[in-house]
Amino acid sequence: MGGVSSDSTQAYVGLGSNLQEPVRQVQRALEALARLSDTRSLRHSALYRSRPLGVAAQPDFVNAVAALETRLSPLALLRCLQHIEQQQGRVRHGVRWGPRTLDLDLLLFGEVQMQSPDLTLPHPDLHRRPFVLYPLYEIAPRLLIPGRGAVYELLTALSRDGLEVLNT
Numbered sequence: 001m002g003g004v005s006s007d008s009t010q011a012y013v014g015l016g017s018n019l020q021e022p023v024r025q026v027q028r029a030l031e032a033l034a035r036l037s038d039t040r041s042l043r044h045s046a047l048y049r050s051r052p053l054g055v056a057a058q059p060d061f062v063n064a065v066a067a068l069e070t071r072l073s074p075l076a077l078l079r080c081l082q083h084i085e086q087q088q089g090r091v092r093h094g095v096r097w098g099p100r101t102l103d104l105d106l107l108l109f110g111e112v113q114m115q116s117p118d119l120t121l122p123h124p125d126l127h128r129r130p131f132v133l134y135p136l137y138e139i140a141p142r143l144l145i146p147g148r149g150a151v152y153e154l155l156t157a158l159s160r161d162g163l164e165v166l167n168t
């Protein structure tokens, strides 16, 4: 939405899907993010194909990262992300680390560092996941992750592990 003023924060959201037309799932979620109230969508990365982390016997994932500017609180934004997941018929197959229709992770919320039962910021696995760090680097190459360091330095420790940019 327009009119996002100076009391707004830049937030980064990770998107992932490996069920029910993953490319379409991620595209629909990007559209839904752009429609959030009190929030403006700034840019997003390309869509990437990635090997599944966790349970290996599941389809490849499609991943992307979006940058938003928002006046929502971190928890209000998290609730919006969960709502979008539900709208897109999120199916969890009961397996931890297993396949999913749509996963939206709040990766970063400005400089906020917090740990609560509902939300940890920055996202605790962000710095070790190639399918998050490479797309993040694409849209914010100089970004600093509070408590972790610069994205471009974190990347040097991480192989691309089969990560591929998709032509969409």
Ligand code: ROI
Residues within 6 Å of the ligand: 015, 016, 017, 050, 051, 052, 053, 054, 055, 061, 063, 096, 097, 098, 099, 103, 131
């Ligand atoms: N693996 C990849 N490649 N991408 C994801 O988004 C992803 N999400 C997950 C698990 C199941 C841990 N593995 C993933 O939640």
